[in-house]
Amino acid sequence: MTDLLTRTIKFDATRKAGLDRLDSFVPFAATTYRTERNFDYGPANRSNVSALSPWVRHRLLTEQEICARVMQDFALSSTEKFIQEVFWRTYWKGWLEMRPSVWSVYETVRMKALKRTQTNGNMRSGYNAAIEGNTGIDCFDAWAKELVETGYLHNHARMWFASIWIFTLRLDWTLGADFFLRHLMDADAASNTLSWRWVGGLQTKGKHYLARASNIHKFTDGRFNPQGLNEKAGPLEDDFAFDQPVPPKPHTPLPLGKKAMLLITEDDCTFEQLSFGTNEICSIATWNLSDGRSPLKIGNAASDFTRGALTNAANRACEKFGGNTTSFTGNNAIENMATEAYDAGAECVMAPFTAQGWARAPMSQLAAKCTERGIVFCEIPRDWDTQAWSHATKGFFPFKKQIPQLMLNAGFDIKGKR
Numbered sequence: 001m002t003d004l005l006t007r008t009i010k011f012d013a014t015r016k017a018g019l020d021r022l023d024s025f026v027p028f029a030a031t032t033y034r035t036e037r038n039f040d041y042g043p044a045n046r047s048n049v050s051a052l053s054p055w056v057r058h059r060l061l062t063e064q065e066i067c068a069r070v071m072q073d074f075a076l077s078s079t080e081k082f083i084q085e086v087f088w089r090t091y092w093k094g095w096l097e098m099r100p101s102v103w104s105v106y107e108t109v110r111m112k113a114l115k116r117t118q119t120n121g122n123m124r125s126g127y128n129a130a131i132e133g134n135t136g137i138d139c140f141d142a143w144a145k146e147l148v149e150t151g152y153l154h155n156h157a158r159m160w161f162a163s164i165w166i167f168t169l170r171l172d173w174t175l176g177a178d179f180f181l182r183h184l185m186d187a188d189a190a191s192n193t194l195s196w197r198w199v200g201g202l203q204t205k206g207k208h209y210l211a212r213a214s215n216i217h218k219f220t221d222g223r224f225n226p227q228g229l230n231e232k233a234g235p236l237e238d239d240f241a242f243d244q245p246v247p248p249k250p251h252t253p254l255p256l257g258k259k260a261m262l263l264i265t266e267d268d269c270t271f272e273q274l275s276f277g278t279n280e281i282c283s284i285a286t287w288n289l290s291d292g293r294s295p296l297k298i299g300n301a302a303s304d305f306t307r308g309a310l311t312n313a314a315n316r317a318c319e320k321f322g323g324n325t326t327s328f329t330g331n332n333a334i335e336n337m338a339t340e341a342y343d344a345g346a347e348c349v350m351a352p353f354t355a356q357g358w359a360r361a362p363m364s365q366l367a368a369k370c371t372e373r374g375i376v377f378c379e380i381p382r383d384w385d386t387q388a389w390s391h392a393t394k395g396f397f398p399f400k401k402q403i404p405q406l407m408l409n410a411g412f413d414i415k416g417k418r
């Protein structure tokens, strides 16, 4: 195992820190990643994975930039495993985008489950033991604490953790998904909800993921030796029928030659690559919607990263367009933002597109409020999403076949150097 990539990572919520991590990871994106990515060596050694997810989830770095940088050094055939993982994020987002009810049903079921933890003593004590890391299952307790303290878990640990939560501890999966959303720096509606559904056997009906003690022992390099795992459970069942995929609504075209407010949310903190057409930015706002992730309190690591990402985007926007940024959060944000736009003389509010999840409904409410005030509201999509999401109609396998073409469409040389 290589020692050359930084073992411990400082998760600075800046675009520069994300780009630096990407640069240092690229030499390891081929062989090291392919052969070692499934090992969770613990928080003191993240040298075998990219750990880019907090940056890419906030789009302080984009999926396109990650693929472009890797393709500078490698052929797609050498780094296929890593590139496919990056495309999992794109796939999940596209899949949820076309089935918005999966998110709204999750929110409803979670609320009911949270209420049951208040009224049912057994459920409450099981839930509290799990989130406090007091179950007596060595690896699970360590990951619960690691998540709260650091805001990051390795992918394999997330799979084992979710599986033990569902099948050994017999806790409601939506509560586990909520625990992740509250604490992960990369908390993402699509990747999180759909991965929990996948582990439980709800996403690919009847196919679930069972954590096995021997597998955990091996892939944690002997750090854990869990006892008492339920390795025989059957998949979860529900009677939820997915909607037929609904193609996303067309975007409002950009107006021409207007004064505009640029609005930045946690969903996309790199405005530099977006085209604002002939419009002139006269005002800059950030909107922190992270409280919407859960009815419960968001953990420190997660909320610090999001606040930092928005501050970093705001600083860069001020440097580019001049002026100051106003930060919005909380209950009156929508009213206050529309007023701010109006007072600044903005005829239009432009924001990078916000995908399905907790930020979608507030964005739609803001759009309605702007229209009421005679201000045009536009969300700017990224080509990467528009092109890829339309293929997320079925499972990942057919989607995966589109990756070479999607990479070519993005202008990459996929035959590459080595």
Ligand SMILES: Cc1cc2nc3c(=O)[nH]c(=O)nc-3n(C[C@H](O)[C@H](O)[C@H](O)COP(=O)(O)OP(=O)(O)OC[C@H]3O[C@@H](n4cnc5c(N)ncnc54)[C@H](O)[C@@H]3O)c2cc1C
Pocket: 037, 049, 050, 051, 052, 053, 054, 056, 057, 085, 086, 087, 088, 089, 090, 092, 153, 154, 155, 156, 158, 159, 162, 180, 181, 184, 186, 187, 188, 189, 191, 192, 193, 195, 196, 199
């Ligand atoms: C139960 C569960 C919950 C999850 N919740 C989230 C979440 O809320 N937010 C989130 O970003 N990811 C989530 N994931 C996906 C995945 O675990 C993380 O994206 C990954 O561990 C991030 O670490 P990394 O950047 O070191 O990944 P690497 O292994 O270095 O992968 C590179 C990039 O590919 C993407 N990626 C890798 N694996 C996946 C995957 N399985 N699904 C989607 N994208 C992937 C990420 O953008 C990642 O940064 C979840 C997975 C599971 C099993």
